[in-house]
Amino acid sequence: MTIDLRSDTVTKPTKGMLDAMLTAQVGDDVYKEDPSVNALEKRLADMFGMDEALFFPTGSMANQTALKLHTNPGEQVICDKYAHIYNYEGGGASFNSGISCKLVDGHKGMFTAEQAEASINPPDFYHSPLTTLIAIENTTNKGGGACWDFEELTRIKKIADKHNLGYHLDGARLWNALVAKGESPKAYGALFDTISVCLSKGLGAPMGSVLIGNNNLMKGALRVRKILGGGMRQVGFAAAAGLYGLDHHFERLAEDHKKAKEIGEALLGINAIKKVEPIETNIVIFELKDTVDETDFLNILKAHHIYIIGMGSHKLRMVTHLDYTNKMHQQLLRVLKTLAF
Numbered sequence: 001m002t003i004d005l006r007s008d009t010v011t012k013p014t015k016g017m018l019d020a021m022l023t024a025q026v027g028d029d030v031y032k033e034d035p036s037v038n039a040l041e042k043r044l045a046d047m048f049g050m051d052e053a054l055f056f057p058t059g060s061m062a063n064q065t066a067l068k069l070h071t072n073p074g075e076q077v078i079c080d081k082y083a084h085i086y087n088y089e090g091g092g093a094s095f096n097s098g099i100s101c102k103l104v105d106g107h108k109g110m111f112t113a114e115q116a117e118a119s120i121n122p123p124d125f126y127h128s129p130l131t132t133l134i135a136i137e138n139t140t141n142k143g144g145g146a147c148w149d150f151e152e153l154t155r156i157k158k159i160a161d162k163h164n165l166g167y168h169l170d171g172a173r174l175w176n177a178l179v180a181k182g183e184s185p186k187a188y189g190a191l192f193d194t195i196s197v198c199l200s201k202g203l204g205a206p207m208g209s210v211l212i213g214n215n216n217l218m219k220g221a222l223r224v225r226k227i228l229g230g231g232m233r234q235v236g237f238a239a240a241a242g243l244y245g246l247d248h249h250f251e252r253l254a255e256d257h258k259k260a261k262e263i264g265e266a267l268l269g270i271n272a273i274k275k276v277e278p279i280e281t282n283i284v285i286f287e288l289k290d291t292v293d294e295t296d297f298l299n300i301l302k303a304h305h306i307y308i309i310g311m312g313s314h315k316l317r318m319v320t321h322l323d324y325t326n327k328m329h330q331q332l333l334r335v336l337k338t339l340a341f
Helices: 015-022 035-048 059-070 092-097 113-118 150-162 174-181 185-191 221-227 236-248 253-267 294-303 326-338
Strands: 052-056 075-080 100-104 130-137 166-171 194-198 209-213 273-276 283-288 309-312 315-319
Touching: 015 236, 035 052, 035 185, 035 209, 035 236, 052 059, 052 221, 059 092, 059 130, 059 166, 059 194, 059 209, 059 221, 092 100, 113 150, 130 150, 150 166, 150 185, 166 174, 166 185, 174 194, 174 253, 253 273, 253 283, 253 315, 253 326, 294 315
Parallel strands: 075 100, 075 130, 130 166, 166 194
Antiparallel strands: 052 209, 194 209, 273 283, 283 315, 309 315
C-alpha cells in the first residue's frame, strides 16, 4: 500500500467523478459554447455573489491573469513573503505583467492591515513602483494550511479602498478555510475584487481553477487567458469533474482536517521531531531536530511506502486529501509510532 502525502494534488477522480466526466455535455469553450463550463462558471459566480467566473487550466494561470487585470507594467503588488504568487509561479508576476512584489514579513503567510498600509509606496514618489494591488492567500501553503482571520481581511479591505488598491484572493485552498471556519463564500465575494479557486486540490478534480470577479475587471479576463494560452475547446469534461467535486467532496474536507490533526499529535511523540506547526486544515508542517538527517528520515518513510516532501531548513510537509483513506491513516500512525532516532 502506497501512502502519498506529498500534496492534495495527487488525487485521482473517483468513479462517480469519472462517470460525470464521461457523460458531460460539451462544446467549444473558446466560443463560450461548452454547457458544462458555462454551468460551472455560473455556479461559482453565484456561490460567491460575484458577476462572472472564468475557467482556467491551472491555478497559476488564474492568479497570473488576476495580477494582469489589476496592474500595469512597473507597478507593485503587496503580498506575504510566503505567497504562492511570489514563490511558486515561476516569476510570472514579472514575466507576464512586468510588476514587482513588495514582500511583507508576516506570520505563517498572513499579515496585518497595519503591515499592508506600511508597505504602500507613496503614490507621488515616482522613484518607487506604484502600489496598485494587495494579494492574499487563504489557506496559506507555506504557512501550513493556516486560515486568515476574516476580521483582519476586512481591515485590509478598508486599507485597499482607502488607497484605491485592488484586492485579490489566491483561494487555491479556500474550500478548506470555508469548511474549517464555517465561513460563507458570499462574504468573501463581497470583500475581494477577484478570487481564484482550485478544483484539483480539495475537490479532487484532475485539473482546473476558476477566476471569479466583477464586470469591471473580468471583462478583460478572456483576452488575458487567450494571451497566456489558456483557451481550450471541449473542456466540459474537466468542468464536470469540478461540478461533481462541489456536490460530493466539499463538506468531507473536515475529514482531511481531522486526520491532519491526528498526524500532528503522532509526530509530537517522535524524538526526532523538533517542532510541529499548529494545524488548522489539511497541511502538516514539522521540523526535524538539527541532529537528524532529512534524507535519512525521508528514506525511512519511503521504505514503508510513505511519501512526503522536504521544504528545506529541516522542514517537512504532509498533506491529507481525498485519496488518503482510513486504512492508510491507521498504517501511517502505526509507522510513526515505530520511528526512533
